[in-house]
Amino acid sequence: MEKARSDCPISCSLDVFGDKWSLLIIRDIMLRGKVSYSEFLASEEKIASNILVNRLTVLEAEKILVKEVSPANKSKFLYSLTQKGADLLPIVIEIMDWGAKYNENCPRRELGKKIKKDKAGVVKELSQELRKRVK
Template sequence: MVRADAPQAKPSLIKKPAPEKSHRSMCPINLTLEKVGDSWSMLIIRDLMLRGHTGYQAFLRSEEKIATNILADRLSRLELNGLIVKKPDPADARKFIYSLTEKGADLAPLLVELALYSMKHERRTDMPKEVAAEMQRNKPIFVSRLIRANAPKSPVKRRKPEPRGAAEETLSLF
């Protein structure tokens, strides 16, 4: 029997791990959309992958005019989901440089398909004609080069041979 005036045990200060976030469903399309399904996240991925933007101010200068609070939130979410990494800028310790992870670079086929879909169904798109033509003509090679150009460089990984006919070059799409 416990006396009423007996000291009570203190609650544990050790935090239990948070339960895994519940998903609307385990459908693979839903799971991807939960990570990158809003337009701002995809535009940030586009800017990293296709336009070479790496800094906060560069993202703000994009023509879509993202608000600072939304940009900060989406960068944080993309980092939390393992699609981008943030490192201190060696030139200015107050700033950060953002880059894609391998997981983020693997979104290249999705971006290419979105661009091709838009070019097929929209009257006007703002993409250089030579890039659009290359994307349509050699989609698998284009995607492969895009992934390779954006995936983190790893000294231990061996590169797979590039499909025949693909030229080594730097992608500059916009």
């Protein structure tokens, strides 16, 4: 990482994932079961391949993601969350809830509705699920 702008924890966090793409990759792994470059590339937001490589590299360097060779296919890499990455869950959930609340064109789906009913319960449940597959 380049030098921090300040020692404010918010500023330091934004130094890492304060951009339009990083948290979407995290979302894909965290909530959509995606694990590979090609799956991230296929997401509806259409990230460019050079940006994707750059973000994966940064997130790996920050120890938010881990990159491994797929056991089933040696030409494929699998990305998974570390505990540090999994701990981004509450942030992702809060951002999702705010976005759904204030965007007419962002319908709450299954998870969004559960969050509206019982946010803390969802975070607790999902963080337990994530713990099973963190690296």
